[in-house]
Amino acid sequence: MARKLSTLDPQRLDNQICFAVYSAAHAFNRVYKPLLDRLGLTYPQYLVMLVLWERDDVPLKDIGEKLFLDSGTLTPLLKRLEAAHLVKRTRSSEDERQVLIALTPQGHALKDKARSVPQSILAASDCSVPELVAMKDEIVALRDRLNAVIGE
Amino acid sequence: MARKLSTLDPQRLDNQICFAVYSAAHAFNRVYKPLLDRLGLTYPQYLVMLVLWERDDVPLKDIGEKLFLDSGTLTPLLKRLEAAHLVKRTRSSEDERQVLIALTPQGHALKDKARSVPQSILAASDCSVPELVAMKDEIVALRDRLNAVIGE
DNA sequence: TCACATTTAATTGTTCGCAATTGAATGTCG
DNA sequence: CGACATTCAATTGCGAACAATTAAATGTGA
Structure with missing residues (x-):
């Protein structure tokens, strides 16, 4: 009886789908870590590269919409990718507000290594x-x- | 044909379950945010409180095993919960290596507000x-x- | 045209999350 | 008992994640 109640208690950790998702995300991250270390990428950086491998020369904003991330996260992340010579950041000439993200040759080449x-x-x-x-x-x-x- | 290939391409963002999990975890976090703000908790702090509401006076290590987190994450988090007067941290007398986490009366009382x-x-x-x-x-x-x- | 709102990226500050290291307490084995 | 390994929490450093703010560029409407 007590057992039955506890398996229905919505305030129990093990009954919460959000914790399942939260802990699964971390488990994925731990599996990815050694694979991405060899590419010199973190998991969020890998996501950005996946976006760019599909379509190059994308505004920062579009990357944010695809990944559900804002400039506060992406700006420093993209600066790190630029420092690693994987992307180049340039202001759009049509709209100076936008920053366009383009792959470098090394950035392109990494797609094969990530296959x-x-x-x-x-x-x-x-x-x-x-x-x-x-x-x-x-x-x-x-x-x-x-x-x-x-x-x- | 091109479409069919792309829906099977394992290197496409939208085909990756890990991105689904990653982005769902962030979506959950954004839904939780306003609810937990009223309790003065972040989501990881809420998870720790869920553990303690099930069983009080738990070693830090046990909390870490339940939540898949290590002391590098939990030590500062628990210090913040202690600063908020929700938990107390004490060294175990049987094993001085262990830190026991216990709810304060306010910590107990918060369970009702979180219901x-x-x-x-x-x-x-x-x-x-x-x-x-x-x-x-x-x-x-x-x-x-x-x-x-x-x-x- | 000019005032005003909107869009966009960058910045600042706080909190996670984890790897790596440190140091103290405890366990183990000769 | 005593050297050694193990366990545990704390610390340090780095990279997200996000709220809030700032500043510049663009759009809009009187």
Whole structure:
């Protein structure tokens, strides 16, 4: 009886999906760490590079919208990527407010070296691709509902 | 054809479950923010309080194991909770290496004020409880598989 | 055109999160 | 008992993450 109550108690840590998500994010980060160390990237830096590998010469703002990050996070991060010679930051000539982020040749080249990363993550997940895709879609849907509430 | 390839490309941002988890964690944090502000807590501080509301007078190490955090994160966090008069930190007399964390009366009292938080999160999730429980269990299982790889 | 609002990036300050190190307390084994 | 390893918390340094503010560029409407 006491057990049954505790498995329903919404104030219990283990009953909270947010803690599941929070702790899973950290677990992913720990798995990524050794893989990304070899590329000289942190996980958020890797996300920015993924965006740029899809489309180059992007305004900082667009990167922020894709990754749900603001300039307070991205400005120093991009300065570090620039210091590592992976990107170049230039003011747009049409709109001087915008900063355009472009890959350097080294930044482009890193895409190849990073090609094996998703494979390693998949292996660590120890889960079938269709299962992972289904989970991903559910989590994205949840995230989008949460973000919709924030805007309200 | 190009579209089909891109939806299978493992190096695409939108195909990565880790980014789904990462961005969902941030979305949760943004929903929690205004709720926890009223309690004077950050989200990680709230997690520590959840642990203590379940069992009081816990070694720092045990809190770390439950939350997957180390002393580098917890020591300053707990000092801030102590400065807010929510917990007390004392060295164990049996084992002087351990620091025991105990709730103050204010720390206990905060549990009641926090009772409505899970309800608000549930509403923001806009999802049935059984669905959320199923997702939570899947995510926890994934997290545990990832953590198992780290240990190896 | 000119006052005003909006957009955008940068900056500042606080809190996480973790790797690496330090130092003290405890355990272990010869 | 005594050398040695282990455990545990604290510390240091770095990189996010975000709120709040600042400043410059652009847009808008009288």
